[in-house]
Amino acid sequence: MNPRGKYIRPYPKSNGPVRDLNSPLLLCRTEGMAPELTEIMPVVAGSEIVLEWHHNDASDMDNVISPSHRGPCFVYMAPMESNGIGNSWFKIYEQGFNAEKNMWCTDILRENHGKLSVKIPTQINNGEYILRTEIIALHNAKAVGEAQFYPNCAQVRVTGATSGNPELYPIDLIYNATDPGILFDKKNAGSTYIIPGPPVYPPQ
Structure with a gap:
């Protein structure tokens, strides 16, 4: 997906984080949630x-994210008709600290020039969805309210699914400021990190 591309809902040019878990910007980091302003990318379930x-541009030389901004990555989906409001989200991907590689998800992103492959579940219903990506930077997260959230949303149209019934959650209630995965001292070993939020669907 191309940053500021036709499938991504508009987000601030400042590219700054969200820190307030009660902010409406936590949804997609945009105040303009009109779905008709963004095109919809066709995807096949199971693919x-x-x-x-990216930080500055889409080149392989771009640093993607500051090496100090280490933390987990997530991907959520919500039916388009919900526009992301209320109990509408389910998590399809998470990656925190990889003890085998001794790397956070953000480290792996940097190594992969900003690219991350994510599988679209087959156990969902066909239709249009908001696809929400998120990085949580933990470099200042030893203090309450200092974890940095970087969400963005794209729009996809899923075909080839087999139907499903994932448990749905509201974005504004999936995290707590004192969750061990949100309030985290980077001096602690990454292998002790507890991933916040709901479980991945379908169960891994």
Whole structure:
């Protein structure tokens, strides 16, 4: 997905984080949630799509995210008709600290030039969805309210699914400021990190 591309809902040019878990910006980091302003990308259930993060540009030389901004990555989906409001979200991907590689998800993103492959579940219903990506930077997260959230939303149209019934959650209630995965001292070993939020669907 191309940053500021036709499938991504508009987000601030400042590219700054959200810190307030009660902020409406936590949804997609945009105040303009009108779905008709963004095109919809066709995807096939069961296939892998490549998501991209970039700091300045889309070149392989771009640093994607500051090496100090280490933390987990997540991908959520919500039916388009919900526009992301209320109990509408389910998590399809999470990656925190990889003890085998001794790397956070953000480290792996940097190594992969900002690219991350994510599988679209087959156990969902066909239709149009908001696809929400998120990075949580933990470099200042030893203090309450200092974890940095970087969400963005794209729009996809899923075909080839087999139907499903994932448990749905509201974005404004999936995290707590004192969750161990949100309030986290980077001096602690990454292998002790507890991933916040709901479980991945379908169960891994």
